[in-house]
Amino acid sequence: MKYKLLTPGPLTTTDSVKEQMLFDHCTWDEDYKKITRDITDKLLNLAKVNKDNYVCTLMQGSGTFGVESVLSSSIGENDKLLILSNGAYGERMADIAKHNRINYVIYTEDYNKRHNINKIKDILKNDKAITHVSIVHSETTSGILNDIEEIGKVVKEYNKIFIVDAMSSFGGIDIPVENYNIDFIISSANKCIQGVPGFSFIIAKKEEILKCKNKARSLSLDLYSQWETMNKDGKWRFTSPTHTILAFNKALDELNEEGGVDKRYERYYNNNRLLIDKMKELGFDTYVDNKYQSPIITSFIYPKNANYTFEEMYDFIKQRGYAIYPGKIENINSFRIGNIGEIYKEDIIKLCAIIEEFLKGVN
Numbered sequence: 377m378k379y380k381l382l383t384p385g386p387l388t389t390t391d392s393v394k395e396q397m398l399f400d401h402c403t404w405d406e407d408y409k410k411i412t413r414d415i416t417d418k419l420l421n422l423a424k425v426n427k428d429n430y431v432c433t434l435m436q437g438s439g440t441f442g443v444e445s446v447l448s449s450s451i452g453e454n455d456k457l458l459i460l461s462n463g464a465y466g467e468r469m470a471d472i473a474k475h476n477r478i479n480y481v482i483y484t485e486d487y488n489k490r491h492n493i494n495k496i497k498d499i500l501k502n503d504k505a506i507t508h509v510s511i512v513h514s515e516t517t518s519g520i521l522n523d524i525e526e527i528g529k530v531v532k533e534y535n536k537i538f539i540v541d542a543m544s545s546f547g548g549i550d551i552p553v554e555n556y557n558i559d560f561i562i563s564s565a566n567k568c569i570q571g572v573p574g575f576s577f578i579i580a581k582k583e584e585i586l587k588c589k590n591k592a593r594s595l596s597l598d599l600y601s602q603w604e605t606m607n608k609d610g611k612w613r614f615t616s617p618t619h620t621i622l623a624f625n626k627a628l629d630e631l632n633e634e635g636g637v638d639k640r641y642e643r644y645y646n647n648n649r650l651l652i653d654k655m656k657e658l659g660f661d662t663y664v665d666n667k668y669q670s671p672i673i674t675s676f677i678y679p680k681n682a683n684y685t686f687e688e689m690y691d692f693i694k695q696r697g698y699a700i701y702p703g704k705i706e707n708i709n710s711f712r713i714g715n716i717g718e719i720y721k722e723d724i725i726k727l728c729a730i731i732e733e734f735l736k737g738v739n
């Protein structure tokens with residue numbers, strides 16, 4: 377049975393992206409190194425950075441490997457990290473810090489609230505040991521979008537290193553990395569660039585990646601070494617995910633053909649708002665307030681008096697061509713619908729018609 381994914385990565389990709397994976401590419405020669413170099417170059421263009429100041433490194437593994445690579449390679453033994461968390465991916469940063477014995481503090485907000493800027497300032501003022509600040513841009517847990525531009529200003533006002541997990545936003549939301557004062561930003565192949573899973577990428581300020589030399593707590597996730605090898609001529613330190621790379625390169629071209637990040641954002645945003653409006657008509661409220669709602673994924677509150685289970689609704693929808701996502705908010709019964717990937721207006725209309733049909737059947 378075929379279905380489209382309404383999950384925020386892996387997501388539905390085009391056939392033309394998938395077709396790239398029908399070829400077994402060799403890795404040692406100039407052809408392949410050039411593809412790696414092209415990809416890092418295109419990513420730096422998307423990040424709108426000056427290429428003298430910023431570098432791009434690809435890292436095997438899923439998105440978490442990229443986040444762990446940055447945290448474990450950039451934060452030294454005498455450094456301290458402030459994690460701004462309002463979701464499971466912020467909490468995962470704390471988990472990474474624990475595993476790597478990184479000194480950290482965490483400022484946690486409710487999953488549908490943004491951080492208080494004055495409170496961030498107070499923490500930075502009072503805890504002089506803090507050297508790095510990290511945050512998730514688009515919290516895929518709830519669908520909230522954090523204001524990294526405003527927070528970046530505060531981080532630099534206090535001269536700290538700024539780390540952003542932009543896993544589910546990079547490529548789908550414009551992020552001028554240099555203007556936003558970001559030192560390290562992480563995303564992965566299978567989110568808004570619409571590739572398949574297999575690696576993450578890190579765009580870093582050159583000055584800061586140079587400081588990572590000999591700091592890494594792990595060999596395979598050593599960001600400096602990975603960059604140093606890749607930067608020479610496009611070589612990967614260890615086996616690269618060749619098929620994923622070929623697919624990703626095609627996905628980058630397709631992003632360009634769509635009209636770039638702004639056009640993709642427009643598609644995501646319009647589909648997301650259409651989804652929210654139609655779901656509201658069907659009786660589903662959102663967990664995150666509209667003004668903080670990302671165009672990536674939406675948490676819908678499960679109706680209190682519902683006489684059906686999520687699994688029943690999920691199966692009904694899946695049999696008709698779409699896979700939705702369970703909720704991930706503690707103490708709140710919810711479910712999520714993502715709208716990134718090869719998803720268009722007609723998909724949203726079809727999905728909502730399926731949900732309407734389901735509700736008629738159970739009521």
Ligand SMILES: *Cc1c(COP(=O)(O)O)cnc(C)c1O
Pocket residue numbers: 384385438439440441465512514515516541542543544564
């Ligand atoms: C997808 C995602 C990650 C990485 O998750 P993996 O399962 O390791 O790919 C990290 N942060 C956010 C915000 C994400 O959406």
